[in-house]
Structures are given as C-alpha cells and as structure tokens.
Amino acid sequence: MKMLKNLLVATGLGLAAIGTAVTVNAAGSSEGHADAMKHMDWSFNGPFGQYDRDAAQRGYQVYKEVCSSCHALDQLAFRHLGDKGAPFFNADFPNPNDNPLVKGFAADWDVPDVDSDDGSAMTRTGIPADNFPPIYENEIAAANANGKAPPDLSLIVKARNGGADYVYSLLLGYDHEAPAEIAESMGAGSYYNPVMEGGVIAMPPQLQDGLLDYEGENAPAATKEQMAYDVTQFLAWSADPKLEQRKRVGFGTMIYLFLLTILLYLSYRQVWKNVKH
Amino acid sequence: MSGPSTYVPRTGFSKWMDERLPIIRMGSDFMTYPSPRNLNYWYAFGGILTLCLITQIVTGIIIAMHYTPHIDLAFDSVQRFKRDVSFGWLIQPLHAVGASMFFLAVYIHMFRGLYYGSYKAPREMIWMIGCVIYLLMMATAFLGYTLPWGQMSFWGATVITGFFGAVPFVGESLQQWLLGGYSVSNATLQRFFSLHYLLPFLIAALVGLHVWALHHAGQNNPIGISVKTKKDTLSFHPYYTVKDGFAVGVFLLIFCFFLFYQPDALGHADNYIKADPLVTPPHIVPEWYFLPFYAILRAVENKLFGLILMVGAIAVLFFLPWLDFSKVRSMRFRPITRWFFIIFIVMCFILGWCGAETPDNMVFTVGDGLGLNFLWLSRIATAYYFAYFIIILPAMSLIETPKERPASITEAVLGHADRGAPLVPAE
Numbered sequence: 001m002k003m004l005k006n007l008l009v010a011t012g013l014g015l016a017a018i019g020t021a022v023t024v025n026a027a028g029s030s031e032g033h034a035d036a037m038k039h040m041d042w043s044f045n046g047p048f049g050q051y052d053r054d055a056a057q058r059g060y061q062v063y064k065e066v067c068s069s070c071h072a073l074d075q076l077a078f079r080h081l082g083d084k085g086a087p088f089f090n091a092d093f094p095n096p097n098d099n100p101l102v103k104g105f106a107a108d109w110d111v112p113d114v115d116s117d118d119g120s121a122m123t124r125t126g127i128p129a130d131n132f133p134p135i136y137e138n139e140i141a142a143a144n145a146n147g148k149a150p151p152d153l154s155l156i157v158k159a160r161n162g163g164a165d166y167v168y169s170l171l172l173g174y175d176h177e178a179p180a181e182i183a184e185s186m187g188a189g190s191y192y193n194p195v196m197e198g199g200v201i202a203m204p205p206q207l208q209d210g211l212l213d214y215e216g217e218n219a220p221a222a223t224k225e226q227m228a229y230d231v232t233q234f235l236a237w238s239a240d241p242k243l244e245q246r247k248r249v250g251f252g253t254m255i256y257l258f259l260l261t262i263l264l265y266l267s268y269r270q271v272w273k274n275v276k277h
Numbered sequence: 278m279s280g281p282s283t284y285v286p287r288t289g290f291s292k293w294m295d296e297r298l299p300i301i302r303m304g305s306d307f308m309t310y311p312s313p314r315n316l317n318y319w320y321a322f323g324g325i326l327t328l329c330l331i332t333q334i335v336t337g338i339i340i341a342m343h344y345t346p347h348i349d350l351a352f353d354s355v356q357r358f359k360r361d362v363s364f365g366w367l368i369q370p371l372h373a374v375g376a377s378m379f380f381l382a383v384y385i386h387m388f389r390g391l392y393y394g395s396y397k398a399p400r401e402m403i404w405m406i407g408c409v410i411y412l413l414m415m416a417t418a419f420l421g422y423t424l425p426w427g428q429m430s431f432w433g434a435t436v437i438t439g440f441f442g443a444v445p446f447v448g449e450s451l452q453q454w455l456l457g458g459y460s461v462s463n464a465t466l467q468r469f470f471s472l473h474y475l476l477p478f479l480i481a482a483l484v485g486l487h488v489w490a491l492h493h494a495g496q497n498n499p500i501g502i503s504v505k506t507k508k509d510t511l512s513f514h515p516y517y518t519v520k521d522g523f524a525v526g527v528f529l530l531i532f533c534f535f536l537f538y539q540p541d542a543l544g545h546a547d548n549y550i551k552a553d554p555l556v557t558p559p560h561i562v563p564e565w566y567f568l569p570f571y572a573i574l575r576a577v578e579n580k581l582f583g584l585i586l587m588v589g590a591i592a593v594l595f596f597l598p599w600l601d602f603s604k605v606r607s608m609r610f611r612p613i614t615r616w617f618f619i620i621f622i623v624m625c626f627i628l629g630w631c632g633a634e635t636p637d638n639m640v641f642t643v644g645d646g647l648g649l650n651f652l653w654l655s656r657i658a659t660a661y662y663f664a665y666f667i668i669i670l671p672a673m674s675l676i677e678t679p680k681e682r683p684a685s686i687t688e689a690v691l692g693h694a695d696r697g698a699p700l701v702p703a704e
C-alpha cells in the first residue's frame with residue numbers, strides 16, 4: 001500500500017504543477033470583465049457533453065443572416081455541416097455531399113472560381129464540397145469596411161479565453177455603462193463592451209429581440225439571449241467538430257485503461273508476493 | 278555490476294545468431310538485468326519517458342505527412358489534419374498534449390535524480406547525457422511550438438530568438454543566421470520544421486547512450502547504497518516490468534484525461550489565431566514547462582545578463598556531480614540538505630508562477646504601495662536556485678553530518694536500519 005501512496009504523491013505533484021500553470025494562464029483582465037462574463041452550463045461540457053443540435057441548427061441561421069455579412073468561417077466547408085456530430089447530420093446521408101439540406105445551404109452562397117473556358121475570375125453557386133467563401137477580398141478590405149478586420153469565426157470559441165462563455169457574453173455585453181476614462185478615449189465606430197479585452201470593440205451590437213424568425217413548430221422566440229445561445233452552440237461545434245467523437249472514444253479508453261491498470265496492479269502484487277523489498 | 282551474461286542460446290537459430298550478432302543475448306540480458314530490489318515508483322519515470330519519446334516520434338511522423346511548412350498554409354494544414362484526416366483529431370492532440378506529459382515526466386525524473394543523488398559517481402555520465410537530452414528536448418519543444426503558426430507560435434519565436442540578439446558583438450548576425458532573415462519568416466518556419474524533425478532522433482540516440490551508461494554503472498536506488506551482493510537485486514523482468522507497467526497505466530490515465538477531456542487546457546487560446554506579424558498579443562507567455570526559465574530570464578533588467586542567467590541555470594546542472602561532493606547519495610540520510618532540497622522544489626514552482634505573471638503585478642500588498650511584486654519574487658527564487666547548487670550543496674558536503682546508513686540494501690529491506698523520515702515513505 002505504501003507504494004500506491006508513493007505513486008499517488010507522484011501524480012499529485014505532477015497535477016499540482018499542471019494545475020498552477022493552468023489557473024495562472026486563465027487570469028482575466030479588467031474588473032468589469034468579471035461582471036459581464038456569464039457562466040453557462042453548456043450542453044457540451046462534461047465527460048458526456050454533446051452539442052444541442054436544434055440550437056446549433058438555429059445558430060447556423062443566425063450566422064447566415066447576421067454574422068456572415070462581416071465574418072468568415074475559414075475552416076469550414078459546407079459538407080462539414082452534414083458530418084457525423086455536425087448540426088445537420090442525417091444518418092440517411094452518411095456522405096454529407098448527398099445531404100439535401102447541405103446542398104441547399106451550399107447553394108445559398110456564391111463562391112469564387114475561375115471560368116474554365118477563358119480563365120477569367122467568376123463566381124458560381126456553391127456545392128457541398130466548397131469551403132465557406134471569404135467575405136472580403138483581403139484583410140485590408142475587411143479592415144477598411146469595418147474599422148478593424150472582423151476575425152474568422154470558425155475557431156473563435158477556441159481562440160478566446162473563456163471559450164463559449166466568452167462568445168455568448170460578448171454578444172450580450174453591450175448594456176454596460178462605459179467608465180469615464182474609457183468613454184473619453186472612445187472614437188466614433190467603437191463601442192463599450194467589458195467582455196472584450198480593453199473594453200472597446202469595433203463591432204456594433206448585433207442582436208435585438210425578434211431580429212429574425214425561427215421556423216418550425218417548436219422553435220423558441222428569437223430573443224437576443226436565445227440567438228446568442230444558438231449561435232454560440234453553432235460556433236462551438238465549428239471550433240471543435242470532433243468533440244462528441246473524442247469524448248465517446250475517451251470514455252471507452254479510460255474504462256479500458258482503468259481495468260488494465262487494476263489488472264497490472266494485481267499482477268504486480270502477485271509477482272512481488274514473496275519478495276521483501 | 279552488469280556482470281557476466283547469463284543467456285544460454287537454446288535453438289539452432291539462436292546459437293547461429295549468437296555467434297554472429299549477439300542481439301538476442303543483448304535483449305535477454307536487458308530483460309534479466311539485476312536491478313536493486315528497493316526501487317520505488319519514482320524509478321518508473323525512465324520507462325515512462327521512453328514511451329513518451331516513442332509516442333512523440335510516431336505521432337509526429339504521421340502529422341508531418343499532412344503538415345505544410347509554409348507561412349500561408351501551416352495553420353490551415355493543421356486544421357485540415359484535425360478536421361478531415363482519419364484520426365487526425367486524435368493524433369494531433371496526442372502530439373501536443375504528449376509534449377506536456379513528456380516534460381511532466383522529465384521533471385519528475387530529474388527531481389528524483391536530485392533527491393537520491395543519482396548524479397554522483399559512478400553515474401556522472403548518465404546524468405550529463407540526461408542534461409544534454411533535456412537541452413535537446415527544450416529545443417525540440419520550442420521549434421515544434423512554432424510550427425502550427427498561431428499567434429503564440431510566431432510571437433514566442435520572435436521573443437526567444439530576440440534574446441540571441443543580446444549576445445555581444447555577434448548577436449545581430451547570429452539572430453539573422455538563425456532566422457534566415459531579419460524577422461521570423463517563411464525561411465524560419467522551414468528550418469524550424471527541418472530541425473524539429475531531426476532533433477528527436479538525436480534524443481533517441483542519446484537515450485541509447487543514457488541507458489547503456491546506466492546498465493554499465495548500475496542503477497542507484499532510494500537509499501543510495503551501492504548494490505553489494507546478488508541478494509540486493511531482482512531481475513528486471515518480471516519484477517520491474519510489472520511494476521513499471523502499473524505506473525505506466527496510471528500515467529496513461531492522466532495523459533488520457535487531458536487528451537480527451539482537456540486537450541487545450543495546457544495551451545494558449547491565442548494559438549488558435551493565425552499568426553499575424555502586425556498584431557502583438559497582449560501577453561506573450563511560453564508553454565508551462567518553460568515558465569521557470571522564462572522567469573529567470575526576466576529576473577534582471579539587462580537582456581544579456583538575463584540570457585547568461587538562463588543558460589547558467591541549465592549549465593550548472595552539468596557541474597552538479599562535482600558541486601555536491603558529499604559521499605552520501607540519498608537525501609534520506611542528509612537531514613539538513615533534505616530541507617534545502619524541498620525548498621528548492623518550492624522555488625522551482627514559484628519561478629514557474631512568476632514566469633506566467635507580469636513582473637510588475639503584485640504578489641501581495643501591505644498598506645498602500647508596499648508589498649512584493651513578481652519581479653522581486655522571481656529574483657529571490659532565482660537567487661535561491663543558484664545558491665542551492667553553488668553554495669548550499671558544496672557547503673553541506675563539508676559540514677553536514679549524515680545519518681547512519683544501513684550496510685546494504687538487503688539490510689535496509691529487512692528493516693534493521695534507521696531510515697530517517699523520508700519525504701517519500703520507503704517501500
């Protein structure tokens with residue numbers, strides 16, 4: 001048993017080392033920030049977490065109708081929407097390129113291409129195999145149109161401390177009074193949002209109650225909280241599309257390893273039974 | 278101590294082979310290697326490290342089949358691998374989380390060596406080869422972190438290579454030579470990829486030497502008393518294969534916890550933003566395993582002096598076998614030094630903490646304005662770090678009266694000896 005204790009000490013020490021590193025890294029920024037951060041109990045947290053499919057589907061609608069006028073989804077192709085674990089997965093269409101919903105979404109977009117007859121630049125209707133097209137010609141054009149270039153959203157949930165809470169809180173974080181020293185220095189085209197690092201953001205508030213209509217019988221009312229929640233579910237999926245698969249495989253692996261480790265411990269006891277050490 | 282080989286070839290083939298290339302003999306001698314019978318779980322980390330190295334090499338080779346070392350494509354190629362390649366979602370975090378686990382294991386392995394005096398005669402070469410391995414591991418990890426070409430990749434590389442510019446006279450040329458240009462650029466990324474692929478194989482070769490030296494000098498053990506008779510030892514297999522196997526199982530459980538449930542906890546969110554040379558992230562922080570050295574680097578204002586301190590912090594390890602010349606190996610029998618050792622570990626953690634914080638931030642304040650900031654905390658810890666090796670260990674070697682030690686491992690095992698009150702309870 002003493003050996004087991006040693007091992008626990010060893011692993012405890014290691015975890016403590018990692019623990020310090022993690023907590024230290026997560027240190028927040030301003031004071032207003034802590035107040036404005038909303039901590040949600042996301043369906044995809046925890047060892048068995050899964051995305052809320054209905055919400056993520058509505059979230060795609062929010063992205064398409066609201067966010068996509070400025071923000072791209074650099075890492076996504078339309079076919080990804082119909083992958084296993086994705087918002088529009090349909091078991092009847094294991095190949096997402098055949099999924100009619102996915103085909104329809106792709107067809108909503110014009111994608112850049114080259115005319116195969118004369119080589120000139122052209123656009124054509126999207127197909128599932130296409131990537132989501134860029135919104136602006138380039139960074140400079142994006143910055144010029146918005147004051148600052150709107151970041152890619154496909155990884156945004158992973159690219160910010162706070163993850164999904166951050167994105168959700170940011171979208172709803174416009175109803176705070178700017179402290180005097182920040183208000184003074186704020187120019188036109190910037191807004192106070194304590195969730196943002198530094199408190200000033202170039203994106204105007206985007207969500208208002210009833211901004212769009214959710215279709216379907218059981219669809220909830222499109223309040224701004226609902227829309228923020230839905231689009232965050234969608235973006236969380238787009239940042240980590242293999243999350244469900246990873247957690248599923250992870251659980252099996254942990255169980256397997258746990259049993260294996262117990263067996264190894266018992267073998268160890270058996271082998272060392274008559275050995276003084 | 279490795280003693281004469283006990284292998285006897287039995288089949289016709291093995292006899293034929295043994296006369297030409299005694300490779301089966303080598304494997305057999307390895308498996309029956311006489312190991313001290315009192316090794317505890319801290320001795321499992323050498324095996325764990327070997328597993329880590331193999332994992333990194335195998336996953337790395339697969340990732341390299343899909344990775345593109347070009348500044349316009351590198352970031353996206355990692356995402357393509359994770360999203361579209363079979364098991365890419367598993368293999369990429371295996372490599373990234375694996376790097377952290379590798380360092381976790383190597384730090385435990387090194388602290389173990391420090392505690393049991395495994396660096397002392399006749400094991401100086403094992404220790405010094407280990408130090409070279411550690412240096413190469415740091416280089417490999419730094420180079421590898423640049424490859425995904427996120428914001429932290431780019432800015433970390435910029436900051437670290439910037440320190441080479443502080444070298445007198447040749448600094449600027451040295452920096453440009455390393456980068457292949459005036460700043461971190463495509464040329465930098467391509468050479469970093471090439472070197473990141475190369476170094477692990479050098480590490481593997483050095484591990485071979487490390488284990489060879491170990492099998493020649495024999496393993497140390499928690500009481501630091503040399504093996505005297507055969508009774509002091511047990512065959513590596515099955516005794517230590519099964520014991521190390523259990524330890525590996527526990528290690529893998531921790532590994533898998535991070536791999537499957539917290540794959541990003543040990544990294545930085547900023548590295549999910551593609552590198553942008555025009556946007557400096559608000560806090561440029563290295564990976565956790567570099568934080569103590571980063572704190573030492575920043576402990577002094579002068580860039581060059583900081584660099585010297587950081588290099589010195591590792592260089593001093595090479596001289597350790599001669600700085601600590603006490604004949605007693607294990608700290609279990611060094612009642613005063615043991616406490617200095619424990620403080621040393623605490624200081625290493627404190628350095629890590631300082632490395633993650635902004636130097637001007639306060640650790641605590643008393644009244645107004647008074648208190649301790651992280652800069653001064655890191656200075657205190659840095660001073661202790663060096664004092665431990667340069668002053669405390671040599672001085673203790675002279676003045677400390679060690680506790681009485683058992684005559685042999687066997688005697689200690691049978692319980693006649695005073696074992697002190699060890700940090701790690703004896704088996």
Ligand code: HEM
Pocket residue numbers: 319320321322323324326327330383386387390393395396400403404406407408409410411480484487488491495496497498
């Ligand atoms: C890739 C990295 C490394 C690998 C694979 C490795 C492997 C091993 C193995 C298999 C052993 C024997 C089992 C054990 O005692 O745990 C060992 C022993 C040892 N290693 Fe390492 N090692 C590595 C890095 C290092 C480093 C960085 C140091 C120190 C700077 C070091 C110092 C030692 C010492 C002193 C021993 C002898 C321990 C004793 O007999 O008490 N090793 N190593």
